[in-house]
Amino acid sequence: MTVRIYGVARTRAFRALWTAEELGIAYEHVPIEIGDAGARAPEFASLNPNGRLPFIDDDGFGLFESLAITLYLAKKYSPGKLYPGTLEGEAKAWQWSFWAIAEVDRGVNIWSLHAVRLPPAECDAALRDEALKVIAAPFKVLDAAVAQKPYLLGDDFTVADLNVAAVISRAVDMELGAMPHLKAWLFRCLDRPAARLALALKTKSDRETPADVTRRIAQINRL
Ligand SMILES: N[C@@H](CCC(=O)N[C@@H](CS)C(=O)NCC(=O)O)C(=O)O
Known part of the structure; x- marks a missing residue:
């Protein structure tokens, strides 16, 4: 069984990717983009009706909100270690x-x-x-x-x-x-x-992000 992590590493998906690497779990990275061609496409509405990244699918269990995802994964796969035991x-x-x-x-x-x-x-x-x-x-x-x-x-x-x-x-x-x-x-x-592994993915994805997508990020997220 594999956790599927959706979102290009440039986005808050980085948080989930780092967690998965930290836990050493098998995961599949689905590097979809923001917007209509990606997270807002109708097929993802059941996983994240907000149309935002990241979200995960853990054997049919869907979850959105980046830090809910990291807390969930840490508690499931590393209780008492990465996830505090008290x-x-x-x-x-x-x-x-x-x-x-x-x-x-x-x-x-x-x-x-x-x-x-x-x-x-x-x-x-x-x-x-x-x-x-x-x-x-x-x-x-x-x-x-x-x-x-x-x-x-x-x-x-x-x-x-x-x-x-x-x-x-x-x-x-x-x-x-x-x-x-x-x-x-x-x-x-x-x-x-x-x-470092997750950052390498993020840096690569930063480099591959064209200026018009960066502009769209600023616009969509009102930054
Ligand atoms: N609070 C959410 C924020 C998610 C979020 O805003 N994600 C950005 C990418 S980092 C996004 O998908 N923006 C595009 C959009 O809203 O369409 C989380 O932490 O997961």
Whole structure:
């Protein structure tokens, strides 16, 4: 039985791909694009009626929302290891996951589009600066959280780290000198063999994304 992961690696599908690599499970990557020719095509409506990426099909069980997917896979395939084994550990993994989505996901995406991914002439400096302002306070919180320990929950890498590091993975291109603990932690997470494999897919897919698709990403997602 194979988990099918839908979505080009450039998208939030990266989060699911990294998790699958971390778990060492057999999976099939279906690198469909955003939009009408991909995730919004009628055949995918039952898997994700939102028409967004990623979603998975685990032996007939469909799931959308990237961090619900990573938490589900970690709990199913690595309880007590990648997925914390205690109630409190589980709650902390949820805490950091919801935090990442609510506090930094959109800001990092806006920054990355208007600092790195759009053609330079189309980058909006005001949007980029506003995004940096929005993420400044939560980034300080994260910096403090990993100042005294290697990972968010303590000595071991867990799905809490994977989720937060995956959400802010594009922050590797930011100037992070003022947040040395966050920077060291982020690079530690992204240097894991499983992360490197998933990042290679993402980098390849970034390179293969034409400028008009990047423009569409900014438009569709109002970034
Ligand atoms: N909260 C969702 C967001 C999903 C999302 O916005 N995905 C983007 C790609 S990274 C997408 O599919 N955008 C195209 C669209 O909305 O049509 C998650 O984390 O899975």
